[in-house]
Amino acid sequence: MGKVVMALDQGTTSSRTLLFDRQGKILAVAQREVTQHYPRPGWVEHDPEEIWQSQLATARDALKLAGLAPADVHAIGIANQRETTVLWDRNSGEPVAPAIVWQCRRTAERCKAIRAAGDEPMLRHKTGLVADAYFSATKLAWLLDEVPDARRRAEAGELAFGTVDSWLVYRLSGGRLHITDPSNASRTLLFSLESQTWDAELLEYFRVPDRVLPTVMPSSAHYGDTHPELFGAPVPIAGIAGDQQAALFGQGCLEPGMMKNTYGTGCFMLANTGERPVRSEEGLLTSIAWRIGGETHHVLEGAIFIAGAAIQWLRDGLGIIASAPETEALAQSVPDTGGVYFVPAFVGLGAPYWNPDARGALVGLTQGTGRAHVARAALEAIAFQVAELMEAMTRELGKPPDALMVDGGASANDFLCQIQADLLGIPVDRPRNRETTAAGAAYLAGLATGFWDSPEEIRALRTTERVFEPRQTADWRAEQIASWRRAVQRVLL
Numbered sequence: 015m016g017k018v019v020m021a022l023d024q025g026t027t028s029s030r031t032l033l034f035d036r037q038g039k040i041l042a043v044a045q046r047e048v049t050q051h052y053p054r055p056g057w058v059e060h061d062p063e064e065i066w067q068s069q070l071a072t073a074r075d076a077l078k079l080a081g082l083a084p085a086d087v088h089a090i091g092i093a094n095q096r097e098t099t100v101l102w103d104r105n106s107g108e109p110v111a112p113a114i115v116w117q118c119r120r121t122a123e124r125c126k127a128i129r130a131a132g133d134e135p136m137l138r139h140k141t142g143l144v145a146d147a148y149f150s151a152t153k154l155a156w157l158l159d160e161v162p163d164a165r166r167r168a169e170a171g172e173l174a175f176g177t178v179d180s181w182l183v184y185r186l187s188g189g190r191l192h193i194t195d196p197s198n199a200s201r202t203l204l205f206s207l208e209s210q211t212w213d214a215e216l217l218e219y220f221r222v223p224d225r226v227l228p229t230v231m232p233s234s235a236h237y238g239d240t241h242p243e244l245f246g247a248p249v250p251i252a253g254i255a256g257d258q259q260a261a262l263f264g265q266g267c268l269e270p271g272m273m274k275n276t277y278g279t280g281c282f283m284l285a286n287t288g289e290r291p292v293r294s295e296e297g298l299l300t301s302i303a304w305r306i307g308g309e310t311h312h313v314l315e316g317a318i319f320i321a322g323a324a325i326q327w328l329r330d331g332l333g334i335i336a337s338a339p340e341t342e343a344l345a346q347s348v349p350d351t352g353g354v355y356f357v358p359a360f361v362g363l364g365a366p367y368w369n370p371d372a373r374g375a376l377v378g379l380t381q382g383t384g385r386a387h388v389a390r391a392a393l394e395a396i397a398f399q400v401a402e403l404m405e406a407m408t409r410e411l412g413k414p415p416d417a418l419m420v421d422g423g424a425s426a427n428d429f430l431c432q433i434q435a436d437l438l439g440i441p442v443d444r445p446r447n448r449e450t451t452a453a454g455a456a457y458l459a460g461l462a463t464g465f466w467d468s469p470e471e472i473r474a475l476r477t478t479e480r481v482f483e484p485r486q487t488a489d490w491r492a493e494q495i496a497s498w499r500r501a502v503q504r505v506l507l
């Protein structure tokens with residue numbers, strides 16, 4: 015039996031590989047940057063070949079760092095940037111175009127037309143998503159329309175479409191496996207939540223020939239092995255999940271009602287809703303968390319566009335801090351913000367406002383306002399946005415979770431975690447291992463191959479580093495949120 019499980023964490027800005035032992039301890043981390051291509055305003059592309067090569071290189075680097083051989087790897091699990099769309103030649107394995115990254119807005123007009131035609135409710139009903147350029151369907155349609163000869167070749171069965179998980183597995187398996195999992199499939203706008211299969215009507219709607227589609231497999235299963243030449247020995251490929259769902263799994267949120275929030279550039283809040291897909295009236299998305307055995311779990315998901323990015327702006331835009339972690343002591347050096355609110359609506363506001371035209375503001379400034387007040391207001395703004403998103407989630411779910419599991423770069427900030435607990439009125443629980451995305455991928459692969467035996471064992475691997483208990487009253491919370499809302503009102507157009 016291998017000593018480690020290998021997690022491939024293919025993210026937007028980097029490819030990473032982490033090795034986990036049976037206790038869930040990380041034995042090695044290897045990372046390589048991925049080049050961002052911006053061929054036109056609003057367009058974002060990756061080179062699929064670079065995605066693959068960088069991922070493969072980190073896998074080899076990680077083994078070297080840990081001093082392990084391929085035979086020591088029990089299984090490989092994959093967590094990937096979601097929705098990013100790759101189209102390649104089935105025979106040669108060569109991409110026919112650059113990957114269209116989830117952030118890319120090139121199909122925004124198409125989505126606008128879909129909404130104008132009144133077709134969004136149909137998409138929403140079938141997929142749990144909205145008509146937005148983020149999701150894969152319009153990206154794939156664009157490739158089929160714009161890449162010379164692509165549509166004919168797709169119809170002839172010569173081309174393969176996949177999100178990044180599919181692409182990596184295809185290459186890892188030497189072209190033998192063309193698969194994906196429901197967590198990724200449910201982000202394409204082509205997958206029916208109800209039947210849990212590719213939806214014939216949606217395929218027709220987006221003019222996608224079904225021959226390009228990967229086979230949808232469980233999120234945790236021994237799909238096949240890596241091509242022997244890649245590592246010198248075959249390794250089982252046994253887990254796939256989109257990065258946010260992987261993080262939910264890695265946080266041990268395996269039961270309905272459990273919730274995690276990732277504090278990165280933006281925030282992603284996901285609630286496990288179990289076998290039941292919860293439909294939202296508030297612009298939250300419904301997707302599949304994972305399918306294991308015959309059992310499918312769903313998520314309710316909400317996003318905040320600007321979170322850690324507000325801290326980055328204090329550093330790079332304003333230059334009032336030298337590093338993000340500095341904000342913790344700075345915020346604590348003043349008793350409050352002195353009435354300052356920072357609404358970081360740099361790119362509009364997401365749930366629950368859905369106002370794309372709003373722009374940011376710093377309000378309540380006086381001559382006494384210093385950089386500490388602004389830094390504190392920026393951290394509080396992250397927490398306020400999360401609190402509002404939690405309110406929307408709670409309205410849909412009926413009750414808040416027992417605790418909020420947190421991860422992501424900015425969750426390292428103790429001040430932020432404490433104010434978050436205060437504003438939510440529930441404990442904020444920070445794990446020792448904050449590599450939750452990679453952990454989720456590893457757990458899915460390890461569960462499929464007997465490296466770990468049960469979900470209970472997986473849950474026990476997630477240990478708490480610190481719990482931030484709420485210290486404020488419900489009245490205080492209501493007052494704070496009301497003041498924040500008044501500040502937000504000033505930026506709504």
Ligand code: ADP
Pocket residue numbers: 277278279280321322323324325326338339340341342422423424425426427
């Ligand atoms: P992503 O995966 O979106 O790139 P990360 O999870 O790596 O993001 O987190 C990076 C973000 O977190 C940055 O926007 C940074 O400003 C913020 N950040 C990192 N450390 C801290 C900290 N100690 N306090 C506040 N913000 C932080």
